[in-house]
Amino acid sequence: MPPPAPGTILDAHVHTVRGAADSELQPADLLAEARRRGLSGINVSEHDRVWERPQWEAFVAEAPDLFISQGMEVSTDLGHVVVFGIDRYYPGIRSCERLRAVADEIGAFISVAHPFRHFFDPVTFLRKGEPPFSMSPEEAAERMRVFQVVHGVEVGNGANTLRENAFAYRVAEILGLPMTGGSDAHSISGIGAYATAFPERLRTREQMIEHLHAGRTTPYVHGPDGLRPFRPPD
Numbered sequence: 001m002p003p004p005a006p007g008t009i010l011d012a013h014v015h016t017v018r019g020a021a022d023s024e025l026q027p028a029d030l031l032a033e034a035r036r037r038g039l040s041g042i043n044v045s046e047h048d049r050v051w052e053r054p055q056w057e058a059f060v061a062e063a064p065d066l067f068i069s070q071g072m073e074v075s076t077d078l079g080h081v082v083v084f085g086i087d088r089y090y091p092g093i094r095s096c097e098r099l100r101a102v103a104d105e106i107g108a109f110i111s112v113a114h115p116f117r118h119f120f121d122p123v124t125f126l127r128k129g130e131p132p133f134s135m136s137p138e139e140a141a142e143r144m145r146v147f148q149v150v151h152g153v154e155v156g157n158g159a160n161t162l163r164e165n166a167f168a169y170r171v172a173e174i175l176g177l178p179m180t181g182g183s184d185a186h187s188i189s190g191i192g193a194y195a196t197a198f199p200e201r202l203r204t205r206e207q208m209i210e211h212l213h214a215g216r217t218t219p220y221v222h223g224p225d226g227l228r229p230f231r232p233p234d
Helices: 027-036 053-061 096-106 122-126 137-143 162-175 205-214
Strands: 008-014 041-047 067-076 079-084 109-112 152-157 179-182 194-198 218-223 226-229
Touching (some): 008 152, 008 179, 027 041, 041 079, 067 096, 079 096, 079 205, 096 109, 109 205, 137 162, 152 162, 152 194
Parallel strands (some): 008 041, 109 152
Antiparallel strands (some): 008 194, 067 079, 179 194, 194 218
16 A cells, blocks of 8 residues: 655755855745645755845745745764754854754754765775775664764765665664655755655644654655655665
8 A cells, every 4th residue: 555645745955055155056946846846845954054034034935835944954073964943053063962962952853964975985985094884784873973863864865876875774774763855956956856755734843843753754755756755675
C-alpha cells in the first residue's frame, strides 16, 4: 500500500541572493519554481545569517499558498548544520555543542547537512594527508561526534551523489534520528530535488518543529513522476 499523501512537502535547504554570496536564486523565482515543482513549503536556510525582518515579512506575504519558514545553515566545528526555527545568529554557535544548547533553549531543530559530501572521493582526504574514508555506516554512527550532537540528519541533498545520500540515510536509520531532505539550491535549477514531507498541513513554525523532533517526517526525492518518498536501494 502506498504511503498516505503528505500534508506539506517542504524544500528544507535553499539559498538566495539575499543571504548567500554564491547564490543566484532570486526570491521571486524561488516561489514560482517551488510551486511548479509541486512543493507546498520552503525553509530558507542562508549561510550564517537571516533576512532583515521587513524583507522577510514582505516575502511571506507574497506566498499565502505556501508554508515558508526562516532557518539558517550554520558553519560549525563539526560541519554544516541546517537549523529550523531560528531568527538570528547567536554568539558562539560556530561550536556545534553551543548551537545544540541554543537550539534546545529557543525550541529549534538542527539537522546535520550533507554529512558525507565528497567522502567517497579519495582526493578529498589525500589533500589533507589523511587515508581515504573507510568507515561502515555503523562505525560512522558511533565515531562521528556530530551525530551525537544534532537532532536529525539530512539524508537527501540535491548537491550530493546518491551514494553520499544513501550512506547518510543508513546512519540515520541506525541511530533512529529524524530525517530531512532539501535541494541545497543556489539557483532555480534543482529546487525540490529533495524535500521533507510532513504528515499534515503546516501552519506554524511550532507545528513544524514538533513534527521534526517527533520524527514524523519523510525524505522525498523528485523523480521522473514527480515527488515521491526517498528510500535508497539496498
